[in-house]
């Protein structure tokens with residue numbers, strides 16, 4: 001039941017044979033060893049597995065790897081460029097927007113999704129966009145501050 | 158003072174940024190599911206689908222016939238020796254039924270592991286687990302703790318004559334008299350519902366047993382690696398010296414991982430059977446039944462008060478649902494409730510009875526706050542009930558009952574010695590910041606918009622810094638409460654700090670580095686902190702109960718002091734003076750008044766290692782170890798003020814304002830303290846508004862996923878105003894107290910008190926949690942019909 005797929009992840013094309021039922025998140029984690037994308041639930045509720053597919057924010061636990069065939073995926077590992085943290089990474093760090101870090105990659109990818117698509121999103125729009133990403137540690141205060149400061153920083157550049 | 162200023166120095170109290178962060182924001186964190194060992198196989202568990210059932214037979218033939226399935230293990234074939242998994246009162250006056258690692262004759266709660274499948278990959282292991290046929294005979298079930306105590310209730314463990322685990326009791330001599338003499342009695346029943354700690358990373362572990370050496374390495378997502386090691390050695394029947402437990406990055410704990418679990422033993426034993434590493438990662442749905450729950454306590458208060466609202470005597474009877482078995486600390490959690498029944502109030506006479514009960518549910522144990530939120534929520538509801546009954550303002554009734562600043566150290570009616578407190582001050586500051594005095598105008602304005610608006614207070618004190626070992630022993634806990642640290646200076650002047658604490662989001666690498674910089678002059682960036690690996694620490698008690706700083710931090714402080722003193726002897730030797738001629742500059746020892754005659758700590762680290770010339774009786778290397786047993790607990794406190802609005806049409810409760818004034822003594826890392834308070838409050842808000850772990854009467858789990866069990870999201874959180882007062886602890890030389898649970902302990906009662914106040918205009922006098930819209934809507938219908 002194997003199927004050969006080619007997925008471009010963070011700019012690099014990967015060709016691999018996968019079982020048809022393999023979830024995209026397991027493909028990223030197990031086949032490509034990109035373990036920054038996490039799994040926090042089995043009901044598409046937590047957002048820990050959030051990645052971008054052709055620029056759209058998606059839950060990688062709710063897509064099959066075969067559905068990503070021929071598409072481009074961006075994960076947390078693709079954010080840092082030449083040793084420079086992406087503004088969203090910097091902002092999470094500077095605002096203490098993370099504690100245990102488990103929700104953080106998914107949270108940053110969701111936040112980035114909304115900032116990139118709606119550079120002038122209001123605080124409320126950002127809050128709503130993050131509604132599908134659960135964090136049990138931060139209470140969302142500093143995390144929200146981080147997202148806002150990243151939005152400002154990205155608008156400036 | 159919300160901390161937005163950014164200092165860079167890196168010492169105690171500076172607003173540094175966390176050194177942990179970079180790996181987490183780049184995706185390089187290494188959680189247990191990220192680890193792969195050569196030849197690793199995957200485990201899945203077959204779990205009971207009945208709340209209580211006799212297991213007649215297990216047929217694994219279909220599973221074993223699947224290619225890629227290596228083994229199906231059951232109670233009969235899993236090589237383990239015993240299953241008593243509790244450190245509470247071993248052999249004492251607690252009923253401790255054996256917890257077979259895989260269920261033996263009976264399964265006693267939904268989710269109890271019955272068999273274990275080992276296969277090539279996770280998908281296959283799950284398929285094969287589904288193919289295992291278990292023949293059950295269901296037997297009667299009891300899930301409600303009060304019902305479980307009724308005569309004739311189904312017995313969870315047939316070997317006992319009732320479901321009672323243990324009764325905790327504490328009565329002061331003067332209680333009966335004081336209650337009889339009190340002019341007024343006020344009663345209240347409070348339900349502190351069952352919740353799930355729910356770290357975003359579920360549990361998971363990898364067992365790697367070497368059949369040639371008998372050594373076993375267990376990688377596990379835990380808060381207490383050393384406890385796990387001790388129990389692996391006991392359960393798996395191997396030498397503790399052959400067991401290594403490694404804690405990789407841990408994605409949150411909240412008490413869920415302050416435990417020793419069957420799966421941790423099972424992967425070790427299974428690895429022994431198959432001769433390859435075995436990994437198990439818990440699904441979220443599995444987490445709902447396989448990982449401990451918290452709370453689940455029904456409380457009956459009766460307060461004897463005078464006309465001014467002063468409590469003269471307090472009676473507290475509670476029933477605590479322990480679940481089907483005692484986990485690591487289950488019987489001890491309600492001890493913490495017992496301790497804190499009087500809260501921050503000067504109540505001299507108490508009568509406390511807590512009956513712990515077995516039911517056919519997942520065991521309860523420590524969930525953020527662990528026993529203390531139950532006590533605080535209850536007494537804070539009671540204070541409002543007293544205020545309501547006597548027509549006194551809620552803040553005023555608290556003022557009249559507070560322990561006063563000049564009463565510290567204060568001995569509570571439950572025998573604790575509160576270290577320090579300024580309860581009046583935090584209250585007044587919080588009232589000011591929250592504009593308590595002007596509230597009625599806001600209530601009136603909200604009413605015009607179709608909202609009931611209310612304001613609520615929670616004035617709390619908690620017991621932290623767990624724990625003096627003499628106390629744990631007196632409580633019958635078969636484990637101490639001290640903590641370990643080692644400080645090691647390298648020839649290059651860098652430092653390794655080894656700590657027995659086990660952070661999982663708390664940022665110890667950062668805070669411990671700050672302490673090291675301040676006490677030893679080694680720059681923040683030159684300090685590396687190692688935790689959570691039994692190969693490094695002689696023993697560590699781990700991270701829970703807001704203990705890390707007040708116990709582990711002090712262990713570190715003391716080791717740093719020992720290194721500094723050893724460096725002093727070395728410096729005196731090298732500078733050819735007496736140690737009394739030297740003064741510490743913060744980074745070096747120098748001859749008093751002669752800055753040119755000095756040795757920096759880095760120079761001394763090299764000299765201590767090189768050992769070219771050491772003073773008489775001094776061993777090489779600047780290194781020191783401390784096992785710090787705290788002489789007393791610490792008692793953080795504060796006041797939280799909450800405002801809610803309740804939609805008159807839908808019953809939706811919205812927190813619109815939240816002010817927290819906390820006092821955790823001296824602060825090491827301000828930003829981390831704020832983060833702990835934020836997260837703690839939102840966890841308390843979750844319990845107040847959304848969270849409840851629910852069983853059907855026949856024992857089925859009705860909240861198995863994050864779809865039914867609602868945790869707060871970014872859209873649910875109110876704006877928060879944080880402020881701190883600083884009353885140093887007198888229990889330790891750094892004056893620190895702890896802050897990990899304060900928010901959770903304070904928040905639920907502040908929110909519920911606000912909601913009751915909001916609905917007081919329609920005659921509502923009490924509300925239970927969680928205050929989901931349907932519940933509130935029903936209450937409003939009843940009140941207005």
Ligand code: FES
Nearest residue numbers: 040046047049061
């Ligand atoms: S893992 Fe929870 S939404 Fe994907």
Ligand code: FES
Nearest residue numbers: 099103135136137
């Ligand atoms: S930082 Fe731990 S879950 Fe968000």
